[in-house]
Amino acid sequence: MERPIIGVLPLYDGDKESYWMLPGYMKAIEDAGGIPFMLPLTSDVEHITQIAHMFDGFLFTGGHDVNPELYGETVEEVCGELCNPRDVLEKALFQQVVKLDKPALGICRGLQLFNVLLGGTLYQDLPAQLRSEPKVRHKQAPPYAEPAHPVYIEQGNLLHRILKTETLKVNSCHHQGIKKLSEQLLPAAKAEDGLIEAVAMPDKRFILAVQWHPEFSYQSDRYNFRLFEEFVKSCVK
Numbered sequence: 001m002e003r004p005i006i007g008v009l010p011l012y013d014g015d016k017e018s019y020w021m022l023p024g025y026m027k028a029i030e031d032a033g034g035i036p037f038m039l040p041l042t043s044d045v046e047h048i049t050q051i052a053h054m055f056d057g058f059l060f061t062g063g064h065d066v067n068p069e070l071y072g073e074t075v076e077e078v079c080g081e082l083c084n085p086r087d088v089l090e091k092a093l094f095q096q097v098v099k100l101d102k103p104a105l106g107i108c109r110g111l112q113l114f115n116v117l118l119g120g121t122l123y124q125d126l127p128a129q130l131r132s133e134p135k136v137r138h139k140q141a142p143p144y145a146e147p148a149h150p151v152y153i154e155q156g157n158l159l160h161r162i163l164k165t166e167t168l169k170v171n172s173c174h175h176q177g178i179k180k181l182s183e184q185l186l187p188a189a190k191a192e193d194g195l196i197e198a199v200a201m202p203d204k205r206f207i208l209a210v211q212w213h214p215e216f217s218y219q220s221d222r223y224n225f226r227l228f229e230e231f232v233k234s235c236v237k
Helices: 023-031 045-054 084-100 109-117 158-163 222-234
Strands: 005-008 011-013 018-020 035-038 057-060 104-107 121-123 149-153 167-170 177-180 186-190 196-200 207-210
Touching: 005 023, 005 045, 023 035, 023 222, 045 084, 057 084, 057 109, 057 222, 084 109, 104 109, 104 222, 109 121, 109 177, 109 196, 109 207, 149 158, 149 196, 158 186, 158 196, 158 207, 158 222, 177 196, 207 222
Parallel strands: 005 035, 005 057, 057 104, 104 207
Antiparallel strands: 011 018, 121 177, 149 167, 149 186, 186 196, 196 207
């Protein structure tokens, strides 16, 4: 059986004007049975449309904050670094993914992006706007493979069917999060402070996103590895 080919959204270093990638994203896909390719940071609509048709699935990675203009807000001082080229690429690609019903896994920024592009909104900074710490530590210090807090998984959604557990201890490295959930998404998991930590698009083959970083812990945590396994399986033609 041929391994599915999975497009991985690139990370970008503005100071160095370079694309880069965390090896965990690529290695997790390989270990789960897929072949990962880092995508170009392009805004060409024809190129993006061809990419959407070429690959069997897509991993939307973490990184920069999503531009608040995409959800109708102005950029506040508490907002982090933005990357408009990523927003342009990922918006156009995600629209194609939904249209073609291609599998997509979102991680951290990926979850926030899915929610925004489907009509939801974000907290621009959790410490300033949600103020749930120290009850829930959403931004931990290294090592990132260690869990920071539990999440509680809702029954009857894709994440629950994959993991077959109601609680999971996860790492956490984010300062933004879902404020208003898109009406097209289901909340799949929540933290103790009520912040949504995973979402699923119920009428699609596999569109799932998590707020934590399974690429750091999949080698030591069977649940996080199962996420990658099921994602890769969904990409098989």
